[in-house]
Amino acid sequence: EPEVTQTPSHQVTQMGQEVILRCVPISNHLYFYWYRQILGQKVEFLVSFYNNEISEKSEIFDDQFSVERPDGSNFTLKIRSTKLEDSAMYFCASRRRTSGGSTDTQYFGPGTRLTVL
């Protein structure tokens, strides 16, 4: 069964450093997402991406964040200058395109645990 994969599983970085989190969405999916979950809190939406551009972003997704689909398979989240409060689990998700006004399911990857020291 196809699944979303993410690398690395755990990333430790120093405050102020840049990190890139990588995701390989399910191959026939066209919508891509990043979410995060700070320890003990709920899963929060960061950004959605479709047709090589951002569809929607939350207020968390400020200028320090960027997303890219550098090739036909990878989807990346970059944090330019990490802060302590960026420590969280980051989840990538993907969804097929649907038509006729229906909504399809988002499938999540296993997550990357980002620890900022």
Next chain:
Amino acid sequence: DQQVKQNSPSLSVQEGRISILNCDYTNSMFDYFLWYKKYPAEGPTFLISISSIKDKNEDGRFTVFLNKSAKHLSLHIVPSQPGDSAVYFCAASPLNTGTASKLTFGTGTRLQVML
């Protein structure tokens, strides 16, 4: 901003009995609802969904009920099994209008199924 609420942080159920997890929402634009199961250090795993045109959807041991007028949905698991022990998240999104339909999650309910 608590557009999706799960008021019970935890629930304990005996093996073989029914587990009922509840979720309330406030945003009238939500038209599609999902339940995800999550184990520690793993991503959310999709369980079951329901669109607002239905009031019930069943898949094996899992049934989701939607009461749109009350803005309430529930997940029933019967019979409950020890492997069901996990955190369950309710999530909601607006009907796909051509946008990417972000999910808004509840805070989760930790289900423990006891032997």
